[in-house]
Amino acid sequence: MAVDTNKLSSAESLSKTRTYGKFRCHNPTCMGRLEPKPGDKHVKCPVCTCEFRVAWIRPDFPRIRGPVWEVNKKLADAAFKKKMEGK
Amino acid sequence: MALDRKIAYIDLATGEIEVKPIPLDVRRKFLGGRGLDAYLLLNHSKKGCDPLGPDNPLIVSGGILTATCASATARTHVMAKSPLTGLLGSCNMGGFFAPEMAWAGFHHLVIKGKAEKPSYIYIHNGEIQIRDAKDIWGKTTTDAQWAIRDELNDQEVKSLVIGPAGENLVVFANVMTGIKNAGGRTGMGAVMGSKNLKAIACRGTMDIKIAHPVEALEYNKHFIDQITSAKVNKTQGTLGTPFIWGATNSWGGVRTRNFQYNQCEYADDIEPEAIDEICEDTMGPYHMSGCFGCQVHCRAQYRIPSGPLKGKYDEGPEYTSQGAFGGETDTPRAETVLVGNHLVNQYGMDNLETGSLISWAMELYEKGILTSKDTDGLDLKFGNDEAVLEMIERICFRKGKVADALANGGIPASKTFGKNSFDYLIQVKGMSNLHSDERATPGLALNIATSSRGSDHLRSRPAIDLYHLPEKVLKKIYSSPIPYDGPLSSEHTEYIGKAWQVFWQENCYMGVDCLGICKYHTTFLGATLPNFEDWPKVLYYNTGLEFTPEELWDIAERCNMVERLFNLREGLTRDDLEKGDMINHRYFDEPTRRGAPDVVGTTIDREKFSKMIDEFYEHKGLDQKGKPTTKTLKRLGLANEPSHML
Ligand code: SF4
Ligand SMILES: [Zn+2]
Numbered sequence: 001m002a003v004d005t006n007k008l009s010s011a012e013s014l015s016k017t018r019t020y021g022k023f024r025c026h027n028p029t030c031m032g033r034l035e036p037k038p039g040d041k042h043v044k045c046p047v048c049t050c051e052f053r054v055a056w057i058r059p060d061f062p063r064i065r066g067p068v069w070e071v072n073k074k075l076a077d078a079a080f081k082k083k084m085e086g087k
Numbered sequence: 088m089a090l091d092r093k094i095a096y097i098d099l100a101t102g103e104i105e106v107k108p109i110p111l112d113v114r115r116k117f118l119g120g121r122g123l124d125a126y127l128l129l130n131h132s133k134k135g136c137d138p139l140g141p142d143n144p145l146i147v148s149g150g151i152l153t154a155t156c157a158s159a160t161a162r163t164h165v166m167a168k169s170p171l172t173g174l175l176g177s178c179n180m181g182g183f184f185a186p187e188m189a190w191a192g193f194h195h196l197v198i199k200g201k202a203e204k205p206s207y208i209y210i211h212n213g214e215i216q217i218r219d220a221k222d223i224w225g226k227t228t229t230d231a232q233w234a235i236r237d238e239l240n241d242q243e244v245k246s247l248v249i250g251p252a253g254e255n256l257v258v259f260a261n262v263m264t265g266i267k268n269a270g271g272r273t274g275m276g277a278v279m280g281s282k283n284l285k286a287i288a289c290r291g292t293m294d295i296k297i298a299h300p301v302e303a304l305e306y307n308k309h310f311i312d313q314i315t316s317a318k319v320n321k322t323q324g325t326l327g328t329p330f331i332w333g334a335t336n337s338w339g340g341v342r343t344r345n346f347q348y349n350q351c352e353y354a355d356d357i358e359p360e361a362i363d364e365i366c367e368d369t370m371g372p373y374h375m376s377g378c379f380g381c382q383v384h385c386r387a388q389y390r391i392p393s394g395p396l397k398g399k400y401d402e403g404p405e406y407t408s409q410g411a412f413g414g415e416t417d418t419p420r421a422e423t424v425l426v427g428n429h430l431v432n433q434y435g436m437d438n439l440e441t442g443s444l445i446s447w448a449m450e451l452y453e454k455g456i457l458t459s460k461d462t463d464g465l466d467l468k469f470g471n472d473e474a475v476l477e478m479i480e481r482i483c484f485r486k487g488k489v490a491d492a493l494a495n496g497g498i499p500a501s502k503t504f505g506k507n508s509f510d511y512l513i514q515v516k517g518m519s520n521l522h523s524d525e526r527a528t529p530g531l532a533l534n535i536a537t538s539s540r541g542s543d544h545l546r547s548r549p550a551i552d553l554y555h556l557p558e559k560v561l562k563k564i565y566s567s568p569i570p571y572d573g574p575l576s577s578e579h580t581e582y583i584g585k586a587w588q589v590f591w592q593e594n595c596y597m598g599v600d601c602l603g604i605c606k607y608h609t610t611f612l613g614a615t616l617p618n619f620e621d622w623p624k625v626l627y628y629n630t631g632l633e634f635t636p637e638e639l640w641d642i643a644e645r646c647n648m649v650e651r652l653f654n655l656r657e658g659l660t661r662d663d664l665e666k667g668d669m670i671n672h673r674y675f676d677e678p679t680r681r682g683a684p685d686v687v688g689t690t691i692d693r694e695k696f697s698k699m700i701d702e703f704y705e706h707k708g709l710d711q712k713g714k715p716t717t718k719t720l721k722r723l724g725l726a727n728e729p730s731h732m733l
Contacts, residue, residue: 011313015316015317024555028578052337066333083687084688
């Protein structure tokens with residue numbers, strides 16, 4: 001057939017680079033990679049100081065459950081004020 | 088053979104039925120599923136036809152791979168001119184219907200005319216009957232399906248049905264199959280209702296011959312592994328799609344209070360883990376189920392845990408119901424979301440359109456454009472859980488002035504409500520957004536602006552843009568199968584390269600919709616899922632047809648252009664807020680107030696947005712007005728449409 005069955009497709013080769021134990025900070029331009037310790041319920045981004053609640057899909061696979069509301073709300077309000085001052 | 092499945096033309100007015108094979112040259116141009124449906128719609132509808140009139144053809148299909156050994160070929164597609172938008176109507180659902188239709192001998196149905204009385208179509212191993220539906224009319228979506236099984240004395244029958252919303256011509260009524268599989272956008276259920284067609288029931292035991300069965304099964308093992316090992320699908324299999332809403336809400340990408348906020352604060356009660364707990368408490372540990380041939384199992388089962396409907400069984404809720412009845416209306420309570428989800432499933436009504444229109448009406452109420460006199464005393468304020476549930480009921484049964492107007496869709500309702508109500512309506516081409524807020528994501532804003540069926544996340548959304556993938560990963564994905572050496576950015580707040588990503592995704596989603604495979608099995612939510620480079624193998628082993636990845640890309644591009652030709656014929660323009668590739672002024676004028684620090688204070692830049700549209704048009708081979716050039720039509724083999732090959 002027209003397709004080389006032995007050659008890995010782009011998606012297949014990218015699958016090989018998956019990591020389960022880390023996730024990226026939810027602050028878009030921050031790009032911090034966060035790696036909570038097994039069982040941790042909170043994580044703080046060392047780059048932008050946002051804090052998140054952590055849930056575990058399986059013992060080696062964490063995900064962000066949601067923000068720590070009080071912390072991230074304060075950061076957001078301060079950022080909003082600053083951006084509006086500049087407008 | 089998958090390729091010997093047929094097309095049936097059914098005239099409900101005369102009872103005439105014609106069955107034809109689908110020629111190979113048609114397959115090579117449009118494959119099947121949504122792509123071939125678009126071709127059929129363009130060829131079998133007349134310009135300006137009434138979406139709720141007998142001349143609007145209703146087209147139902149499975150993909151070219153439906154019910155083969157390929158994984159998750161569960162999707163059913165329905166197409167017609169939309170009574171909601173007046174443009175392309177299209178919806179796609181999971182479940183078990185399309186495979187049953189394929190086993191009954193058919194891949195495509197073209198249903199014309201209007202039955203004299205309530206009817207349903209029954210297809211059984213190549214035979215088609217039009218039957219009386221008088222005992223089924225008026226039933227909810229699930230009751231109707233069980234009644235059809237009883238009447239036919241066959242518990243294996245799978246049906247596509249409408250509920251009361253479709254019968255009442257609510258212009259965003261769903262077509263449903265099973266408990267929660269919803270063809271839920273653009274009002275295809277109303278088109279069925281307008282034809283007096285309550286259901287299409289199928290039962291089939293006709294074999295589908297696989298071209299290379301050993302290789303097909305062997306490759307599918309590998310395919311399944313690639314799909315189930317993806318992080319996104321591991322999450323889906325544990326929490327279902329609610330994880331999408333939860334993650335998006337976390338950084339500030341969901342609409343709240345219509346469009347006033349971009350995050351629903353303290354929504355812990357409807358976070359995916361909280362909903363999962365309810366599913367586990369009410370249905371036990373094995374509460375995730377799946378569609379035909381799928382190993383991801385993203386669909387939760389639950390019973391309503393409390394309140395007047397306590398104990399009622401349902402499935403989901405999808406992230407769309409979390410957004411529609413939790414976030415948008417600022418009622419982030421699990422019971423409201425679960426009951427709202429149950430009601431729209433039973434009535435057969437689009438959760439997204441329903442929630443969006445209710446939250447729009449709530450903002451109008453807050454602003455005094457609607458008053459309690461208009462709502463017959465209902466306190467339609469944000470945060471009022473009872474008002475949300477009451478409005479679902481009222482819209483379905485068209486009770487009262489406000490609900491009746493909303494049942495006609497947002498744009499007509501804005502004309503009824505008057506004042507500046509239209510300014511607050513978050514829609515594109517007459518269809519409401521998903522619950523998402525795209526002010527901080529220009530690529531996603533471009534996606535909703537240009538999607539063929541109106542504001543929509545399932546036609547071209549570059550969702551992986553939200554993962555901040557390194558540029559070299561983006562390059563790898565977006566430079567194949569067609570080379571692309573333009574810029575790409577890891578930041579979802581950027582404008583660079585987003586037009587190409589939207590164009591690429593548009594073709595990717597069309598590809599998967601032609602194959603009949605679920606979108607969670609391609610580059611939608613996960614960067615490592617199969618796409619053009621992987622599909623030729625699945626196609627070859629199952630059908631014997633050989634395609635290169637580039638050829639599949641061309642087919643997808645062609646099918647998308649057919650959808651655009653239909654829309655242009657029906658009045659699509661570039662900038663018109665009612666029928667154009669344009670988003671509401673609030674995206675440009677009102678900065679986001681909540682979310683991550685980099686998200687707050689963001690608007691879409693009008694000039695950059697317009698430039699993205701230019702670029703997108705250029706990638707598609709359109710002129711500045713959004714019309715395909717002669718050269719493009721020639722390149723795609725569409726210079727002579729409608730060509731009536733089928
Ligand atoms: S991933 Fe979910 S929606 Fe898709 S086929 Fe599987 S169970 Fe159905
Ligand atoms: Zn960070």
